[in-house]
Amino acid sequence: MRARGEATLLFIAVLAFGFVLLIPASFTGIVYAGGLDVSPSENGEGPNVVNSPVRVVGIKFAQVDGRAQVIIGTTAICNYKTALLKQPDRLVIDIDNATIAMTKRDPIIVDDGLVRRIRMAQFSANVARIVIDLSLSAGYVIRAREGTSNGLIVSFNREIQDVSFQDISGRSAVTITGTGDLTPRVMTLKSPDRIVIDIPEATLLHEPFTIPVDHALIKQVRVSQNTKDVVRIVVDTKGDLGFDIVKQEDKPGRIVIDFGYLVKGVDIATHESKTRVVIKTTGHPGRSIRYLDDLKLLVIDIENSQLETSGTTKVVKDGVINQVEITQFRPRIVRVAIHLPYYLGHSEVDTGRPDEIALDIVRSPLLEKVIVVDPGHGGSDPGAIGPSGLQEKFVTLDIALRLARLLELAGAKVLLTRADDRFVSLPDRVALVNRNNADLFVSVHVNSFTDLYPSGAETFYFDNVPESKRLADLVQDGLVRESEVNNRKAKNRELYVLREARVPACLVEVAFISNFEEEMLLMRPDFRQKAAQGIYWGILSFFSGKPVPVVQLNMVQPNNIGFEGLREYN
CATH class of the missing domain: 2.60.40.3500 (Immunoglobulin-like)
Known part of the structure; x- marks a missing residue:
């Protein structure tokens, strides 16, 4: 038989049918890199099977893709036997009809953790033996060298x-x-x-x-x-x-x-102006915090974390938090869900401990306060009308509904003198305030003048109630800051609804509907939202006893945004 063009002797029984040679499937111990070349002998007789002598010409060690490899170079393809032995652990490779042709036969010291050393010797006249000493028994594969080089590669796990x-x-x-x-x-x-x-x-x-x-x-x-x-x-x-x-x-x-x-649990402490929630962890995990307005839920998702115990619920009901739930929301996320009666804001607090996540949730000064919001005009009384035909009664209703929603979200009880397009007399508006023992009254209007040029916002109060001036100043500051219109200041004026209300009261003129540019502003929902937010911050500051920092609020849509007067502008 010829392999790579060389005559090779096979020590196996074969059957020949003409030019077809049948080789037993057990023929697996002989490596023929490049395949078998089976052809008749030169003299036309059956195939000559010749086993050429093999010389071992080199041995080296290498690390390839994390595998220890022993590379054995030979002068021809070779027949070999292997044995993985114990005490000591070693892999023995015997190459048949082979001689060691290397002048230097000293052991190759490796000590890579698995392979300790490689030894070689002429075991007998026809057998070259390579011994790979191992630190312990290990899985391996042996394959023929690829390309033009002859020999074997022993590759360990x-x-x-x-x-x-x-x-x-x-x-x-x-x-x-x-x-x-x-x-x-x-x-x-x-x-x-x-x-x-x-x-x-x-x-x-x-x-x-x-x-x-x-x-x-x-x-x-x-x-x-x-x-x-x-x-x-x-x-x-x-x-x-x-x-x-x-x-x-x-x-x-x-x-x-x-x-x-690990998330170990939650501690809750109630204070006069806030409630502090402290989440105990074993490190400093990442987290995301968001407020879900429709659910009145403050959610803290703690990343790369596992809940130490099963999910728990803590009932609080301190006027800031209803209850706190802690669950394994996903395999790698612990969720702390804080159920709120309202949401005024929160801030993260550094407690000085890296294994704590602390939040202060603001106690609303508006909680349980009764506030009457009065959208000016309505029904048969359109109020002022702008150059483009925009009617005051629709603008004031939209802003008042937005304001009412913000106040309710902060825990206040809001009464509206009207919630749709209807006429309400001035005495009836004031009666609603006094009959319900309201804590505050705010009337929403837009201004007008015969001249088209006046612009800006102003807030009126009447000094029959001492706190009304402070309320008007704070509302005016919040309105100008949010809407960015001209500041016409807070002013003392005797108006019926201000004089007859027996509580702190103010009347807000948001902008001039008679000014074409400000009429265009009043047509925009985002401007009306800013106006509502400005009045809201003023009221909040009034009850808190100090100015409240401005934070970004989401757009609050009135419950009844579809009234006809503003439909074409929204």
Whole structure:
């Protein structure tokens, strides 16, 4: 038989039918790189099977993609036998009809963790022996060298050098350190709860071992050589446990099973002007905080975290918080949901502890306050009319509805003198205030003048109630700051609704509808929203006893935005 054009002797029984040669399937111990060239002999007789002598001309060690490799160079293809022996661990390769042709035959010292050294010797006249001394028994494959070079490549499994459990700054992880591009297979199993990580084509460079773990949700980590080619890491847990598998690009031999942080619970403390919520964690996890207006819910999602205990609910009902729920929202996200009767704002607080997430939720000074909001004019009384035909009664109703919604969100009880396009007399407006023992009265109007040029906002008060001036000043400041119109100041004026109301009261002239530019502003929903917010901040500052910082509010749509007078402008 010819292999690579050379006559080669086969020590096997074959059957020949003409030019067809049948070779038994058991013929697997002889390596023929490049395939078999089967042809008649030159003298026309059956095929000559010749076994050419082989010389071993070189041996070297290399690390390729995390695998220890022993490369054996020969002068021809070769027949070999292998044996993986114990005490001491070693791989023996006998090459038949071969001689060692190397002048230097000293052992090659490796000590890479798996391969200790490589020895070579002429075992007998026809057998060259290569012995690879190992630190422990390991899986391997042997293949022929590719290309034009003859010989063998012995390739061992990738190595698992270490497995450790770490808790760094409150974040727990199992780290697997090995060689090459490790590709884990992960299973989550029940009864008992455990996470199984199998590393294929890998050898553990240790005896099986167990890592005891002091963790609320992890019992221990077990490491073993599950089969000759699979290293198995088992994380015994105390229930379901979320995790991420992280392969570090700059360290291809490292895999991190990241369990993240623990969320241990929530503490709540009620103060005069706020309620503080402190979330206890084991580190400094990332989080997102948002308020869901339609649910009156402040939501804190804590990332890369696991709840230490089962979900809990704390009932508070202190006038700021109704209750707090803490749940494992997703495998890696703990959610703290704070149910509120209203929402005025919150701020994160640095407690000086990196393992705490603290929020102060503002107690509303408007809670349970009765506030009468009066949209000026209405019904048969259109109020002032702008150059383009915009009627005051529709503008004031829209702004008043927006203002009422903001006040309600802050916990106030709001009474409207009208909630649609109807006429209400001045005495009836004032009667609503006095009959309900209101805490405050605000009447919403827009200004007008025979001249088209006057512009800006002004707020009127009457000094029969001492606090009315302070209210008017604060409302005027908030209105100008939010709407950015000309400041015409707060002014004392005896108007019926201000004189007859027995509570702090003001009448707001938002802008001049007679001024074409300001009429255009009044047609815009965003401007009307800003006007409502400005009045709202003034009222809030009045009850808090000090100016309140401006924060961004979402657009609040009136409950009845579809009234005809503004439909064409919205």
